[in-house]
Amino acid sequence: MDANAPEFGANRDAMLAKLAALEAEHAKAVAGGGEKYVQRHRERGKLMARERVELLLDEDSPFLELSPLAAWGTDYQVGGSVVTGIGVVEGVECMVVANDPTVKGGASNPSSLKKGLRAAEIAAQNRLPTVNLVESGGADLPAQKEIFIPGGATFRNLTQASADRLPTVALVFGNSTAGGAYLPGMSDYVVMVKERAKVFLGGPPLVKMATGEESDDESLGGAEMHARVSGLADYLAADEEDAIRIGRRIVRRLNWRKQGPAPRTGYGEPVHDPEDLLGIVPEDLKVPFDPREVIARIVDDSDFDEFKPLYGPSLVTGWASLHGYPVGILANARGVLFSEESQKATQFIQLANQTDTPLIFLHNTTGYMVGREYEQGGIIKHGAMMINAVSNSRVPHLSVLMGASYGAGHYGMCGRAYGPRFLFAWPSAKSAVMGPQQLAGVLSIVARQAAAARGQDYSEENDAAMRAMVEGQIEAESLPMFLSGMLYDDGIIDPRDTRTVLGLSLSAIANGPVRGTDGFGVFRM
Structure with a gap:
């Protein structure tokens, strides 16, 4: 990553503007x-x-x-x-x-x-x-x-x-x-x-x-x-x-004792500067970014052992420690989840449960891949394998929404409905059933087909107005402050605080036992 690149500077400026708006909203809560x-x-x-x-x-x-x-x-x-x-x-x-x-x-x-x-x-x-x-x-x-x-x-x-x-x-x-x-x-x-x-x-x-x-x-x-x-x-x-x-x-006087594992000692801070986290996520979430750059700025010593790096490259998986606590990390690299990524995630989640290792999910996904080739290749059953693994995993899960978190990809990456112990969002995050343009486009296609079936003309002017209205509504409803207001996350955080927030969360989790599951149910092969 080049911190001197114009794209990095533009990303950083956009993130700082979002953080300023967030601070203004936090001030309202503090004002009582x-x-x-x-x-x-x-x-x-x-x-x-x-x-x-x-x-x-x-x-x-x-x-x-x-x-x-x-x-x-x-x-x-x-x-x-x-x-x-x-x-x-x-x-x-x-x-x-x-x-x-x-x-x-x-x-x-x-x-x-x-x-x-x-x-x-x-x-x-x-x-x-x-x-x-x-x-x-x-x-x-x-x-x-x-x-x-x-x-x-x-x-x-x-x-x-x-x-x-x-x-x-x-x-x-x-x-x-x-x-x-x-x-x-x-x-x-x-x-x-x-x-x-x-x-x-x-x-x-x-x-x-x-x-x-x-x-x-x-x-x-x-x-x-x-x-x-x-x-x-x-x-x-x-x-x-x-x-x-x-x-x-x-x-x-409670005589309180933690039941979970104690963190390892002797770990170091990330080698790479957490300040760089401001410039990693593009303002346009359709532009991909490498989540390894994020991982390198939140884990101990920037030390990450990637698992299956050559298979299913749209999902990065691997092992690290954070404030001395061992963790497994799943991070979206290119947005879309294919069959290979789904199978890779399923195996990785099983391994984490075998070793009683908490999992961190870093979201930037538009969902599971669609299309004839992928449907015939079994994307439904492979996506279901991943969701099965996430649903039945018993090690603690922590989720951070960095960018997009759309559709069933939100579920597979342990969204709110899948019971993560904590779920936080960056100001850059967006979450909905699909992107605004895609959702408006789907409604437009359906309306066109309905008009054709009735033998009626289709108004392009009305279509453009409908699409603009729907895109505006979905965009507003997918923004992190809207979702946070509905308690669909546990808070919007400054990206630079990600390591600290996850460390505090892992320490809180360690008050109870950390144990993986003994079974996942039936995986469709």
Whole structure:
């Protein structure tokens, strides 16, 4: 790769522009409910959600924030009124979930719910303790029809985590009402802030309406009452900082031990400069690029043992280590997956399962090859072999969408529906059933054939307008911010951070055992 080439410079400039746009959207999530509500929150002497997270984590330790653009493209605040991510507390990697009370009092909307459920899924898959930083008025009532039924999974997940010996800790800083009261009620450990925490199924107005009883906040659900009378609070904190101190000490006493392999020591950083990752992916994703250039900038010592390099060259496979963790890598080289690539991937995934080696999928694929020659050659059954292997593989999978990720190629490369432990996207990524021009072209052909079958003339002017409209829609819906807003990934990352993000993910994965499968089912030959 020539970092001085004009193409490299153009790619770099395009990527930096995408990163600037991404930073602007992240700023919306950080801003919470806006200056007015942030100021009101501070005037009450309260910390912001991200400040609470920062105090909870070990000093100078990383925080892998997840789904920061949840709700992007909807009527809800970017970020989904909740902060989620993986951080280190007293040396223990924990899933941290913090309500943002500056956004409608921390009320949960459909995006908040999906974000919280995804965080719980990650915690369960990777055996992570969970610390909830609670201040929420419950459900965003106008959206209750989208929250109530699926929202019950939040409490089911808490109780199942406890049964699976995954500790759950609730630090309650303010209101935790209605359904939100069950969050501390179903946690293993509960800390409440004196004179601030309010936990009740129904507040004074609802109690008055339901029973006619007159009551006040403190006697109905105050922190001191729950610590002295109901027993819901295990610890009574003097203030927010004290609650966080107590929470850290709870985690410290968990006697937590990782069940997965420890990373090897003595590895080196990549020989090639990760800064180069900005200029590798062309802005036009129809232009191919060599994923080995990416691999050389994310793996330890830039040391990569390629597997089957002369067979199925459109897919690069091989072995490496990343932050001391052994990994197998599958990376698309020329976009299209042929029968040879599918068979190569199937064998490689089987080998990784035999050696209990996690797999990293680097996406840049337009899907499986179509056409008479390839159909007759068995592309369906060979693609099915690859998807079978991905579906039944039991070693942890991590996916990074670098460029295109279209059609069944998205599935074969372990897209969201195939349960990767983590899935991240670069700002250059696009994902859809097919490319915008291809999809619009297919619709145009179908419309032409339908008109001919009816004996009608076909309007070229209407066809051009239809194609432009469809291409614009598919282009917008395949962009990473749109997909991230729907939680189809776990976050859009700066390409230069890929090694760090994957390293943090592998470390989190190692909290649980890493074992391959004993069987894959029937492969069609």
